[in-house]
Amino acid sequence: MSAAVTAPKTTTRRGRRAIIALAIGWVSLLLLLPLAAIVWTVVRAGASSVVHTLSQPDVLHAFQLTAIITVLAVLITSVFGVIVAWVLVRQRFHGRSLLNAIVDIPFALSPVTVGLAAVVLFGPGGWFAPFFAARGIQVVYALPAMILVTIFICIPFTIREVVPVLEEIGLDEEDASRTLGASVWHTFFKVTLPNIRWALAYGIALTTARAIGEIGAVLIVSGLIQGKTETATLFIYRAYEERQTAEAYVVALVLAAVSVALLVVIELLRHRQEQERTRT
């Protein structure tokens, strides 16, 4: 490398080793050691502790609830995310930069605030409370609000992944398809969607991770009803507060394992996306 021109080789190499050691040390301290600690703790507690925890009805229900919320949040944010991304890239209109700024709001808002907003809107004395009360629909301290807040928090991920790719691929292929007589829908499914598929998949993976891990907002809107409105993260929170640490550790490790699997998928997707980009 260039540095070798000016500095004696040994000091360069020593400096480089020191920087690499610093980087690896930092990542180990903050990420790998904590991960190792929980794996070790659960392994030491033994398989019976894992089986015992994972066969509890509360735990199974918590995982089920997390799965339902995650699937719905992913479906809605990806369908509308593609629409918003398409409108942002392909249309020029007044208020476009406003729309663009709104997309980033969930990044700036604390999850706690999102939960609070749901309570202010749908809770006792809220703006929309009379409407839903009259129809006998429980929104806050029930599943609907938990889904709504999770969607809110996940909104930017898909959009922010799809927008740059749509910008990059441009209009040529779509125009060609339309000129050759393909319908708009045909063009979308055969031309646009294949072009954005890795970005979309990456956005979905990020959304899934975020939805599974959401705690701040659901902490407020769920009402923490054990075995009813308790997601996997809320189960960990309550179990820890009630000093059932063994159960908390096992569920935390399961979530961590699912997330690491997801991360591997994310890495593969990013790799594919980069390959595709360099090819074009």
Next chain:
Amino acid sequence: MSSAAQSIPGRGRAVGVPHRTVAVLRHIALRGAAFIYLGALVLVPVAAIVTKGFGDGFATFSHAMAVPGAWAAIRLTLVTATIVAAINAVMGTTLAWVIVRYRFPGRRMLSTVVDLPLAIPTLVWGVMILVLYGPNSIIGKAFDALGVRVLFTPLAILLALCTVTLPFVVRNVQPVLLELDDAEEEAAATLGATRRVTFRRVVFPAIRSAVLAGTLLTFSRCLGEIGSVILVSGNRTGHTLTAPVFIFSLTSQFRFAEAAAVATFLFAISFVLVLATGALAKRGEARG
């Protein structure tokens, strides 16, 4: 008009007229869907928080600030966010540099591990910190022997925040460093510049926007972070109670208006920073 169009046989402009109308309508429908989706799901909740918190001016906000420990909570959050943002700026740039510029065994592994905080739930990071620095682990015992308390102190808050925001600066700086041509650095070195001068004059100006964007994102995330903090901080009023946990505790006491006032205050700071980050990203792209 449509009857006139139908009277002309065959394919031609006339068929194109209703087609164009359909296309315009489709455009408007999609745009409408985008606005309704974001308006209903994002703007309405934000409006609800702001009007609840500042509907009667600053009265509610000062009520909230009169709660014991309120200022301390906001101060703690601002101070920890500043420290973590500064640490992250330095360590994130270092990590990006190491991952992009150096070749060593385990480099790809390091690059993957950096993304772990994006995948693993923040609450789970909190639990892991509890285990690692708790009384049952070797490290927890070692710190105990040294007389250093980690858990339930501001140090635990810093650790948690550093962990969950670790990828932010790295992921912003990495692509810029990758694109940076090292011909300029070589030129600087050939002209006799020391490594330090080369970094300051050649590399740093190129990655400055990206470092700043990642740092602002870190700060803004720290202002709202609760999952990783709530279990490890101990939440002692006036000592380790952070602003998001303070909002949570006000909400649990059904003091929604005061909670909303504090939330609006933090959101205002955070949103300005996120907008600044977006502007920086755009500037970086324009230059690249």
